[in-house]
Amino acid sequence: MGTPIAVRKAAAVVLSSALLLSLTACGSSTASDGIAELGTDIPAMAFNEAAAAQLPDSIKAAKVLTVAIPTNEPPTQFYKEGTREMTGSNPDIARLIGQALGVKVDIKVTNFDSIIPGMAAGRYDMTVASMTPTENRMKVLDFVDYLQMGNSIAVPVGNPGAITEEAALCGKKVGLLIGSYQLTANVPAANEKCLAEGKEPIQDSEFQDTRQAISALTSGRLDAVLADSPILDFAAKANPAIEISSQYDFTPVGVGLPIESGLVKAVSTAMVDIVKSDSYQLVLKKYGLDGSAIADPRVNFAQ
Template structure:
């Protein structure tokens, strides 16, 4: 979802945090959505020969590792729920069932800092919180925004920042250039996303107050499905995370980003009262100040998504 530097979005609305830097040199994975049982393990020792993850090595943070719950100390495994088909944040490496992208790579950095193996378990975004509640996953690294409602059931530790973007067909025939111009439009969104649960209700309230029709929403299990609906004329716009839509517009000449706004931190989601928040919080404090973290973000053109403070339970 990164636009090349030579073709910036038509309109950029910033809210206190710089926009994400464009990415132009990523391969686009064309695989379809995988079942939630798929896994993509990584080794705690980092990018060892033949591992293929491309994740730079990071030393174990012994203080953070000592804070791990006994159950994780025993298994030395973290089960991490992540969706797929959303480059550059999460997608299958071309021709493989290996997950890559910023989220899998940051999950692997956390694993290295804690000295444990990371097992990435692919799941639809809207099934992740119920899966954590049922004990199927230990945490999620899925660009999940820490909202007050989500914090009722999960603890969060910030790990990067991103914005919301509006994608339209090239040429923007309907003149969509802001949240307000989505009133009455057919808009595609990821099921369970921040855009669907926070942005749309807020915009709908403004639409109604202005005497306009509310947004006509269509939900999808991954953003690539929504982009396909947009380019086939079934939608007027797609509302999703900025990195994903910027990448899509860079790869697809039929798509452009019309507006970007609402920059905020996203966090690692962890089960309440599991004790993991202490160890993951300490690990991420080391991760976000490391060269390895900046290398991972730079690999996907997201250097300006970096943060330096891994805040715990900071609601957006």
């Protein structure tokens, strides 16, 4: 998914099916002071003077971080019902970073596969997009770990294809998100094993969001969907026609920052305090992601 150009730059765990259906994946931008949107139950993150001092001069002057967030994928990011305001674990983590650095957060909603090219074009300062640090992505981005998540395999209820592990996907029709770690890393590795064992490779179909992939699954066009565990777990709770047959490969995801932006020192310093804070724990709990917390926000640790 990367472009080799360097630059400067839920609610409760289970939301109702009606809310899930109301989340439309349209582009938008929402300016934010990073405080009100967290809700009254989430304390504001304390200002980190040492981290703020490490900000590039351009960000100090603008006092704004422009943050790319992908389109609707609850509970990690989605529009509040009836609004164009983004909520979810990723926007809220971005707001905690903004608070720690003493800057406003301006969220720009875009397709996942457009984030790295958008950074190369100077449109975004940062992304909080459940992006897995890989060696390829690290050619153009710095990464600071902020939580961990794994893969889930969603299948029709009853699991008619008996898909209980990644190895069982050989020869199956599998839905994946465009530009995802599953598509760019998991599937190529799985296909090597499939072919080595004399089996057919995975028949992958690419989708812009999980909702589209699940629609293809429930209509019989796919045998399975492979995506981030929080997203598919949420979808399975809201849709009785699907179930989760396997979860595996839990690894950290990172805040992405253009290499030449100079932001990595400020964000990594802020993140050390954030992962120790009540604010961080309460954000994850708010979206049912308590088990995704990390204690060590590593910098540029490729998966």
